[in-house]
Amino acid sequence: MTAVKERRPVAVVTGGAKGIGAAICDALIADGYWVAAVDIATTAKQDHLEGYVADISDLAALIATLEKIEAEHGLVRVLVNNAGILSSKTLFELTPETFDRTVAINLRPVIFASQHVARRLIAEDRPGSIVNVASSAGRFGSIWPDYGTSKAGVIGATLSLAKALADKQIRVNAVAPGQVVTDMNAEMSPEQRAINSARIGMKRPADPSEIADVVAFLAGDRASFVTGSVVDANGGRF
Template identity: 35%
Template sequence: MGRSVLVTGGNRGIGLAVARAFRDRGDRVTVTCRRSAPPDDDLLAVECDVTVPDQVEAAFTRAEEAHGPVEVLVSNAGIIDDVLLLRMREEHFSRVVETNLTGTYRVARRAVRSMVRGGWGRIVLISSVAAVRGAPGQVNYAASKAGMTGMARAMARELGSRAITANVVLPGFIPTDINAGLSEEFRAQVLAQIPAGRFGDPAEVAATVAFLASDEAAYITGALIPVDGGLGMGH
């Protein structure tokens, strides 16, 4: 029957690629989305805004009713709101942190309930190379993603004895809807800094996430795994 997997923000981009990777391995997959459902009918889609606690609770309840207790959590839901610091208002900062970091706390806290009872679990947080490298205009985004490191490592220490792992994946530049509006000039500048000489693919991130959720990765916890073509090397 596979495992019960929940992927937040799993209706497009990296989240959808992750959801498909688990589905193709025989797992039962629930994805959360704020608006449009994923194009795949065999993924259970649940409307959920991770900034709303009641919606998080409802999403987990729906996943549990359909697929059983959540055994694998992938916290992927996130937003960007790029503004240079001199022009960044507090709402720019707090909105991004509330979604990306506090939202991750909410879903992780809810997921560990069933993981502790079941004596097994996998938590994978989708961060960003910006968390370790920084990026102009992304004080809010980089802070929210960097916070995932401390969160995952604290969870790893709290939950490791219960066969629950917590790891962080740091994608580099992966062309998706979230960065579709970036100029060709900016893309060329980023590409020039990537040792691999190309942009990444969502499927490459998904493969890393799937490995971290496997039995083979049982002795990996509290780790930061870059999937960035070398963009963040040295950080």
């Protein structure tokens, strides 16, 4: 008799094409998930992963993409809201348009992707997990007000979503990385990277896999009684 392959639970990672997002995809695959990487860029193909191209600042396109994933692969059990942009506009350079663009990518999709996935889980009476990638900038502030504000909003959204969904057995947590070796980090000036590194107790930036491992823990059953938590994965910012 031929053994029937068990279907992997479905996880969605926004911003999954590279950097922290790609590392999160790898960690979730290693933990037994089938992963949909939603990104404005094309995602490299691999086993148990499929890329979906979408601009998540367009909420209609984001929801349509989630519906397509569900139609093709089944109920989304884990959502990782990871996608984000780094604005490098100081207070007096900032415009309303720049601010709105940052919030449209870093914060709004966290609420509305979570709303969609939670509705489907509740309708099927299934538990689930949502993990949001925030930032130390949301904890300590940033010289770029729109970025820091958007990431503080992600932390606030995490706490509010956790309260709204706890009795539905849908857990919501966040990870707040510090400096991480990614393309986004490379956009900073060498001087700013040096300032950030000096604030880290461990005196080095994180590898994306170190953040991904925290996300995978929060997403999975090992964190079955953890919700409304924000884990600082920043190497010790004192």
